[in-house]
Amino acid sequence: MLVTLFVVPLLLFVSFAGVPVFVYIMKANHLNVTANHALKEAEAIGYVSSTIMDATRQRLEELGLEPVTRGGVTYPSFEGSTVAKMFRDDTNSTVTLVITYPAPDVLRIARLFGGSASGDPGLYRVELHGKSEAYE
Numbered sequence: 001m002l003v004t005l006f007v008v009p010l011l012l013f014v015s016f017a018g019v020p021v022f023v024y025i026m027k028a029n030h031l032n033v034t035a036n037h038a039l040k041e042a043e044a045i046g047y048v049s050s051t052i053m054d055a056t057r058q059r060l061e062e063l064g065l066e067p068v069t070r071g072g073v074t075y076p077s078f079e080g081s082t083v084a085k086m087f088r089d090d091t092n093s094t095v096t097l098v099i100t101y102p103a104p105d106v107l108r109i110a111r112l113f114g115g116s117a118s119g120d121p122g123l124y125r126v127e128l129h130g131k132s133e134a135y136e
Contacts, residue, residue, distance in 0.1 A: 024104050028124055030063040035126040039097045046134030048081040048097055068102055076101045086132040093132040100125050
């Protein structure tokens with residue numbers, strides 16, 4: 001009886017504590033899938049156009065990753081992506097897609113144990129490289 005009284009609350013806590021971790025992993029997975037799709041579109045035309053950025057924002061919004069403004073920066077951010085057209089026969093025909101989005105604050109669980117959960121929760125950053133398929 002005593003063992004049950006100690007084990008059941010522990011199992012209950014572990015099962016509920018796992019939810020934020022799974023949410024963190026699911027959001028990262030959604031971001032990666034959307035970024036891979038956007039990279040394929042960018043490879044076809046040779047750069048990350050504003051149309052691709054808008055379509056990616058819309059896809060992320062449909063997956064629950066709405067636009068967020070933090071510190072004066074609006075996320076998802078595409079800063080660092082290739083915005084100049086690269087042709088297939090260029091010496092450097094690499095198309096880069098960078099998507100940055102705020103990550104959920106998983107460290108808030110530390111407050112349950114009396115710890116400090118202060119600080120920036122961080123950002124997801126997906127950086128993908130592909131070869132341009134655009135012709136002149």
